[in-house]
Amino acid sequence: MADSERKIIEEVSGVSELAKELQDSVSTLISKTTHEEQCIRQRAIALGSNIRTLHSSIAFAVQNGGIDRKDAEKLDAELYRAKCLLNDGDVASFLLIKQHGGFLRMFLGPICVRANKKDVQLKVKEEYNSYRDRTAFMFLLFPSALLLLRAYVWSGCLPTLPVQLYQAWLLFLYKFGFA
Numbered sequence: 001m002a003d004s005e006r007k008i009i010e011e012v013s014g015v016s017e018l019a020k021e022l023q024d025s026v027s028t029l030i031s032k033t034t035h036e037e038q039c040i041r042q043r044a045i046a047l048g049s050n051i052r053t054l055h056s057s058i059a060f061a062v063q064n065g066g067i068d069r070k071d072a073e074k075l076d077a078e079l080y081r082a083k084c085l086l087n088d089g090d091v092a093s094f095l096l097i098k099q100h101g102g103f104l105r106m107f108l109g110p111i112c113v114r115a116n117k118k119d120v121q122l123k124v125k126e127e128y129n130s131y132r133d134r135t136a137f138m139f140l141l142f143p144s145a146l147l148l149l150r151a152y153v154w155s156g157c158l159p160t161l162p163v164q165l166y167q168a169w170l171l172f173l174y175k176f177g178f179a
Contacts (some may be wrong), residue, residue: 051083054133135173142166 061067
């Protein structure tokens with residue numbers, strides 16, 4: 001066996017070992033991250049339950065005269081801020097996804113439409129704006145062309161096929177463009 005062949009075999013073995021080590025490192029990281037996410041999820045669920053319990057306790061204390069109404073309003077406002085942080089902040093990405101209504105599920109299917117990370121939200125917004133800008137011209141051009149064709153080619157009548165094509169395009173626009 002020549003030196004160059006032996007060197008190539010050793011390099012291939014080294015790269016293979018590095019790939020296995022990298023795979024093991026990634027598996028360990030994913031396992032650790034999954035465990036940490038589960039711990040955060042449990043803490044978030046417990047905190048949400050605690051907020052609901054405290055809200056009920058405040059209402060009960062106000063009814064029994066244990067807390068002044070103004071103090072209760074301040075406490076409720078504080079609980080509301082905590083609930084907003086929990087439901088609308090970064091913690092929300094760790095909570096279980098609420099089921100969407102039947103209408104939304106009918107059009108989108110059983111998918112999560114919430115972007116959890118800010119960079120993903122900004123990317124989705126950027127893509128949506130780009131799509132909207134590209135289709136805005138067509139949105140005005142297509143009906144204008146139909147009206148012009150109706151006036152000059154189709155003797156004042158709109159044939160069914162072009163109108164249905166326009167409606168199909170609108171369906172595509174709203175089904176796939178905004179999802």
